[in-house]
Amino acid sequence: MALDPTSIAGKEYAWEAHVPLVVVGAGPAGIAAALEAAGLGMQVMLVDEHPVASALMGIDVPWMFGERMGAAVQNQGRMIERVVAARPELQAAFEAGVDVRLGVYAWSAFVEGPTSRALPGPVLGLADETRAWFVRFDRMIVAAGGRDLGLAFPGWDRPGVMGARGFAAAVGLYGAFSGRRIVVLGGGAAGAEVVRAARAAGVEVAGIVDVGVVEGMADVPVYAGYRVSGVEGAEVEAVRIARGDGSGALRIACDTVVLAVDVVPVVEMFDLLGCALRFDGTRGGWVPVLDREGRCSQAGVSGPGVSGPGVSGPGVYAAGDCAGVSDAALADPGLAAAAGRKAARAAARDAGLVAPEVEVGPAEMAPAAMEPDRDLWRRAWLGAHMGAPDLPICRCEEVSLADIAGVRPPRYLDYDAAKFADRDVRTLAAEGPLNQDQIKRLTRAGMGACQGRRCREQVQAILAMSGNQATGSVPMPSHRAPLRPLPLSVLAAFEESDAVKDNWTAWFGIAAQWTPHWEKVPDGLRYETRWKPGVEE
Amino acid sequence: MTHVVIIGGGATGLSAAFWLRREGVAVTVVEKGIVGWEASGRNGGGATHAVSPLFAEEQRLWPLMDELLGYPTEYQRQRVRIGLSRAQLDLILEGVAIARRQGFIAHELDNRALRELVPFVSERAAGGVLLEYGGHANPQRTLQAYAWAVQDSGGVIQQHTAVGGFETAGGRITAVRTDQGLIGCDVVVLAAGPHTAQLAAKLGIRVPVAAARAEMVVTEPLALIRFGGADGNGVYGRQTLRGNLAYGGGAHEWIDLPDATTPRPVNSPVMQSVAKRVHELFPRVAHARVIRSWAGVVENTPDGRPILDRLSGPDNLVVASMSSVGFGLSPASGRAVAQLATIGRCDFADLSQLRLSRFDGLAADWQHQMGWVPWVHPKEAAA
Ligand SMILES: Cc1cc2nc3c(=O)[nH]c(=O)nc-3n(C[C@H](O)[C@H](O)[C@H](O)COP(=O)(O)OP(=O)(O)OC[C@H]3O[C@@H](n4cnc5c(N)ncnc54)[C@H](O)[C@@H]3O)c2cc1C
Numbered sequence: 001m002a003l004d005p006t007s008i009a010g011k012e013y014a015w016e017a018h019v020p021l022v023v024v025g026a027g028p029a030g031i032a033a034a035l036e037a038a039g040l041g042m043q044v045m046l047v048d049e050h051p052v053a054s055a056l057m058g059i060d061v062p063w064m065f066g067e068r069m070g071a072a073v074q075n076q077g078r079m080i081e082r083v084v085a086a087r088p089e090l091q092a093a094f095e096a097g098v099d100v101r102l103g104v105y106a107w108s109a110f111v112e113g114p115t116s117r118a119l120p121g122p123v124l125g126l127a128d129e130t131r132a133w134f135v136r137f138d139r140m141i142v143a144a145g146g147r148d149l150g151l152a153f154p155g156w157d158r159p160g161v162m163g164a165r166g167f168a169a170a171v172g173l174y175g176a177f178s179g180r181r182i183v184v185l186g187g188g189a190a191g192a193e194v195v196r197a198a199r200a201a202g203v204e205v206a207g208i209v210d211v212g213v214v215e216g217m218a219d220v221p222v223y224a225g226y227r228v229s230g231v232e233g234a235e236v237e238a239v240r241i242a243r244g245d246g247s248g249a250l251r252i253a254c255d256t257v258v259l260a261v262d263v264v265p266v267v268e269m270f271d272l273l274g275c276a277l278r279f280d281g282t283r284g285g286w287v288p289v290l291d292r293e294g295r296c297s298q299a300g301v302s303g304p305g306v307s308g309p310g311v312s313g314p315g316v317y318a319a320g321d322c323a324g325v326s327d328a329a330l331a332d333p334g335l336a337a338a339a340g341r342k343a344a345r346a347a348a349r350d351a352g353l354v355a356p357e358v359e360v361g362p363a364e365m366a367p368a369a370m371e372p373d374r375d376l377w378r379r380a381w382l383g384a385h386m387g388a389p390d391l392p393i394c395r396c397e398e399v400s401l402a403d404i405a406g407v408r409p410p411r412y413l414d415y416d417a418a419k420f421a422d423r424d425v426r427t428l429a430a431e432g433p434l435n436q437d438q439i440k441r442l443t444r445a446g447m448g449a450c451q452g453r454r455c456r457e458q459v460q461a462i463l464a465m466s467g468n469q470a471t472g473s474v475p476m477p478s479h480r481a482p483l484r485p486l487p488l489s490v491l492a493a494f495e496e497s498d499a500v501k502d503n504w505t506a507w508f509g510i511a512a513q514w515t516p517h518w519e520k521v522p523d524g525l526r527y528e529t530r531w532k533p534g535v536e537e
Numbered sequence: 538m539t540h541v542v543i544i545g546g547g548a549t550g551l552s553a554a555f556w557l558r559r560e561g562v563a564v565t566v567v568e569k570g571i572v573g574w575e576a577s578g579r580n581g582g583g584a585t586h587a588v589s590p591l592f593a594e595e596q597r598l599w600p601l602m603d604e605l606l607g608y609p610t611e612y613q614r615q616r617v618r619i620g621l622s623r624a625q626l627d628l629i630l631e632g633v634a635i636a637r638r639q640g641f642i643a644h645e646l647d648n649r650a651l652r653e654l655v656p657f658v659s660e661r662a663a664g665g666v667l668l669e670y671g672g673h674a675n676p677q678r679t680l681q682a683y684a685w686a687v688q689d690s691g692g693v694i695q696q697h698t699a700v701g702g703f704e705t706a707g708g709r710i711t712a713v714r715t716d717q718g719l720i721g722c723d724v725v726v727l728a729a730g731p732h733t734a735q736l737a738a739k740l741g742i743r744v745p746v747a748a749a750r751a752e753m754v755v756t757e758p759l760a761l762i763r764f765g766g767a768d769g770n771g772v773y774g775r776q777t778l779r780g781n782l783a784y785g786g787g788a789h790e791w792i793d794l795p796d797a798t799t800p801r802p803v804n805s806p807v808m809q810s811v812a813k814r815v816h817e818l819f820p821r822v823a824h825a826r827v828i829r830s831w832a833g834v835v836e837n838t839p840d841g842r843p844i845l846d847r848l849s850g851p852d853n854l855v856v857a858s859m860s861s862v863g864f865g866l867s868p869a870s871g872r873a874v875a876q877l878a879t880i881g882r883c884d885f886a887d888l889s890q891l892r893l894s895r896f897d898g899l900a901a902d903w904q905h906q907m908g909w910v911p912w913v914h915p916k917e918a919a920a
Contacts, residue, residue, distance in 0.1 A: 001905050001906070001908055001910070002906060002907060002908040003908045003912070004791065004907065004908040004909060006788060006789070007749070007788055007789055007790060007791055007908070007909075007912065008788040008789065008790040008805065008807065008912065009791075009908065009912035010912065011788055011807075013806040013809075108804070110803070110804070110805055110806060113800070113801075113803055114792065114793070114800035114801075115750045115790065115792050115800050115801070115802045115803055115832070115834070116750075116790065116803050116805055117790070117792075117911045117912065117913045117914065118790060118805070118912050118913070118914050119805070119914055120914050120916060121914075121916070123806065125806070125809070132809060134806060272803075274801075274803075397779075409609055409678065410779065412778055412779055413609050413611065413778065414609070415608065415609045416607060416608075419607050419608060419685075423685070431694070431696060432571060432696040432697050433697070435571060438571055441578065441677040441678075441681070442677070442678075442681060444779070447829075448757075448758075448828075449757040449758070449826065449828055451828055451829070478801075480804065480829045480830050480831055481804050481808065481830050482827055482828070482829075482830070485757060485826035485827065485828045486826060486827050487823065487824050487825065487826050487827075488756065488812055488815055488816040488819070488822070488823050488824075488825050488826075488827060489816060489823035489824065491754075491809050491812035491813065491816070491827055492809075492812055492813040492815075492816035492817070492823075494809060494813070496810055496813065500787070500788065500807075500810055503788070504771045504786070504787055504788075504810075504814075505771065505786070505787070506771050506772060506773050506786045506787075507751075507773060507786065507861070507862075508749075508789060508837060508841065508861060510837065510840070510841030511841075512840040512841050512842060513588070513837075513840070513841025513842060513860065513861075513862065514588055514632070514841075515588060516587075516588045516635045516638070517588060517589055517590040517842075517887070517890055521840045521842070521890075521895075525839075525907055530624070530628055531625070531628070531770070531771030531786075532622070532624060532625075532771075533621075533770070533771070533814070533817060
């Protein structure tokens with residue numbers, strides 16, 4: 001059989017290492033997993049993106065930092081020290097021989113599947129602030145944690161509005177919070193965590209606001225049954241709140257609003273790995289489907305068209321908040337650590353390193369039956385704030401609530417508004433089940449530089465609410481690499497093989513495809529591979 | 538009244554439906570998923586294929602499409618091709634010569650003139666060409682525009698409906714079999730992209746196309762430049778009207794389509810090579826962050842040219858595969874397909890090179906012989 005030289009056949013990239021186990025995320029779950037696995041004799045690489053580039057913080061990646069990070073975060077060396085100091089167990093990981101990579105983004109994973117057969121095995125894409133590279137791996141424990149749940153209210157797009165995780169990082173991990181007086185939105189466990197962190201850091205809490213109830217919190221003014229009616233100042237100077245019926249209007253002076261209604265499992269890596277996901281309101285939304293011992297199912301690996309020898313999927317395990325958030329775990333990081341250790345034992349056992357009878361146990365951190373339906377909080381929040389049609393939902397792309405409901409084209413386009421007058425989410429729903437990726441294509445909601453972090457959950461809930469359907473019945477919009485916004489210069493900084501360079505072609509390179517139609521198809525198959533890199537001449 | 542059933546709600550099928558509705562022909566488009574979900578909504582948006590017999594008509598139609606469809610397509614005229622080296626520039630000029638022979642106009646640009654139009658380029662680039670032809674549009678918006686225009690004019694689009702076979706009688710197709718029941722028809726247009734081969738096989742017809750995955754990357758939005766349709770250095774693409782740089786190129790991957798579904802097209806390490814070439818092309822915006830990537834599945838015929846043909850047996854079947862270059866040409870390809878469906882020939886372009894019969898003598902194992910089959914990594918000898 002001939003090979004098509006312009007195809008991917010035989011084109012290896014440089015794989016810088018081949019690690020038996022990679023752990024993504026060095027929070028409590030990830031560090032515990034790495035330590036446990038190392039203790040069981042596994043060679044482990046532990047990757048964490050913190051400290052992240054201050055430029056990324058500026059666009060609320062990976063958390064909503066709300067422009068409340070002080071200048072200190074620009075000093076990456078200093079921040080690495082801070083991260084190590086804030087997570088003392090990292091020291092133990094270094095000592096246990098774990099290959100710890102801080103300030104490194106896990107931006108992609110490539111695995112074999114029906115449309116991807118040419119890989120030597122599972123590959124992880126890593127990057128720092130200067131270059132990007134690949135490592136091969138056999139097993140991965142995803143311990144990517146949670147991220148902030150974006151929920152709109154009037155003024156939520158102002159500097160000074162941040163998320164629960166962003167705030168925790170600002171006062172804890174980075175010690176760089178530039179505010180003084182906060183108002184917390186969210187009366188549940190995530191809000192309580194913010195209050196605790198604020199107290200520990202000596203930050204004043206001016207109040208807790210929730211559209212529903214606020215769980216008992218001594219010494220802090222509590223506004224239960226209130227919604228946000230506005231934010232004052234170009235940067236937050238005060239927040240205005242009122243009851244659902246508009247009564248009881250109040251103004252609370254503050255320099256920061258911390259949106260802490262909930263935290264969302266970070267499932268992007270599972271999606272790239274082809275793991276099955278399901279929607280579970282009690283777990284905070286989309287979560288990986290796990291077996292009893294924390295293993296993910298890999299549809300991508302066993303899917304149609306892929307079977308037989310030579311196809312090997314990685315073992316993927318989930319631990320911590322990325323497998324599903326819970327009030328219990330928000331209050332007690334020890335639960336995540338325990339989940340990490342369990343995942344490590346499952347990985348070590350699957351690798352044949354420990355006896356099969358070693359107890360691995362369920363990956364869940366808290367029994368689901370004990371947990372509230374967190375999906376209801378989102379709906380309640382949005383329901384209370386949806387009165388304003390111009391409410392910005394996707395901030396990157398400036399897509400409002402009305403834009404989504406009316407499936408309107410983006411603002412930069414001139415279009416015939418009359419044509420869109422009879423079209424909306426409901427008419428679209430009449431043509432087939434609502435699909436968030438389709439809404440994204442039509443309105444651009446979720447297409448921006450923050451990669452949909454601030455609006456994914458809201459758009460899903462809004463679609464579900466307008467179609468009167470369960471939130472989970474709106475399919476998850478896809479995640480695509482790079483999982484963090486990476487500069488062209490960083491992705492470009494790698495050595496490409498001659499096989500890739502010499503056979504480069506813009507589009508298939510089938511010579512007859514590019515000869516004019518009035519000329520006969522030339523005899524014999526020829527490829528156009530003259531697109532040599534220009535800069536090297 | 539004639540009823541045309543179109544299999545495939547991609548650019549080819551929907552454009553055909555649009556043109557058929559303009560002639561008042563009853564149309565049903567059957568799409569297994571959502572309109573424009575496959576290659577037609579995942580491509581580079583390029584509309585500059587001067588080698589095609591449909592190109593002249595495409596050029597005439599594109600500037601009218603927003604008006605005709607009633608919805609925005611984001612179509613922009615003109616392109617800039619950039620040669621970083623003299624060798625690249627020569628390659629570009631080879632392509633330009635083909636367009637010039639047809640009367641299209643292009644201006645060569647020295648480095649300064651090039652940078653005035655495309656400030657992202659460095660002083661070291663050899664030069665470029667401003668094409669007074671060609672253009673680009675937003676694939677996703679265009680596909681929805683086609684679909685809505687079809688509905689507005691009374692056409693039927695049945696989404697989430699997969700065609701599984703045909704009913705035939707007397708050498709004609711009488712109905713299309715779907716998972717939602719039979720749809721009676723007078724004429725069938727088979728425009729199912731990579732799945733065209735599978736469906737044709739149900740009629741005992743061989744349509745030789747091989748499926749492949751191709752990928753692209755996109756950056757965050759940047760300030761708009763004057764000619765967004767700027768590419769070169771082995772990558773194709775454009776700056777979108779929103780300001781994002783969307784580019785693709787490099788190694789594709791031949792894949793199997795064992796059943797009627799389209800597997801999720803993933804990305805590969807090749808996406809990093811694409812970013813590398815965009816970076817070389819536009820060093821002035823090296824800081825621009827890549828925020829997304831995607832891939833799509835296309836089909837290619839052995840000579841890389843489309844098959845647009847009204848067959849003689851069954852004589853009410855039109856086969857329409859654009860062989861991986863079908864978005865930009867779609868205003869014209871759809872019109873040609875509509876004519877094949879109604880009058881049996883195309884009166885504005887010479888499609889004689891695009892007949893299916895040109896592959897009659899093709900070896901049964903042509904895909905294998907050409908290497909257009911999945912390549913599975915041999916792995917370590919031990920494994
Ligand atoms: C990354 C990439 C970049 C590209 N760049 C460009 C470019 O810049 N310019 C350009 O002109 N072209 C480009 N192309 C090619 C172009 O996208 C395709 O040639 C074109 O979209 C083909 O349109 P189509 O309607 O023929 O097929 P498709 O878009 O493949 O549509 C076929 C439809 O048929 C449906 N279908 C299949 N089987 C069935 C069934 N059994 N029942 C019902 N429905 C079925 C599918 O779901 C699909 O929606 C690119 C493609 C890719 C992937």
